[in-house]
Amino acid sequence: MAKKNTTRRTIALPTLPSLTKMSSRSLAPCICGCGGQTQSEFVAGHDGRTKGLILRLTRGRMTMEQIQEIHGAIGKAIVRGLERMMSEEDRMERWGIAEEVAAYLNAEADAEEIDSEEAIG
Numbered sequence: 001m002a003k004k005n006t007t008r009r010t011i012a013l014p015t016l017p018s019l020t021k022m023s024s025r026s027l028a029p030c031i032c033g034c035g036g037q038t039q040s041e042f043v044a045g046h047d048g049r050t051k052g053l054i055l056r057l058t059r060g061r062m063t064m065e066q067i068q069e070i071h072g073a074i075g076k077a078i079v080r081g082l083e084r085m086m087s088e089e090d091r092m093e094r095w096g097i098a099e100e101v102a103a104y105l106n107a108e109a110d111a112e113e114i115d116s117e118e119a120i121g
Helices: 019-023 046-058 064-070 072-086 089-095 098-120
Strands: none
Touching: 046 064, 046 072, 046 098, 064 072, 072 089, 072 098, 089 098
């Protein structure tokens, strides 16, 4: 029986970036307020978690106080991050929640105005 030719040709593949090249980019804090370090805006998954927290706020399922309490030591930083992001209209527009956030912020502003009027009068 004749033996088949089993030699294989090798193909040159493009080189992949080395880990040193990828990690040369500086780390920055995650903008959600968690304190994690990332090479982008958010630590992986924190953009979705942040959007979820914002939706819970705007739909009345949670309050800022509850979010702060749940997150313990970093609660204040998380709340500051949420407040900062909710004021970024372009991000809320990209996430598809701009109208909900605007209505929530307007209602909060109205409530603060009523509270200050009651304190004065």
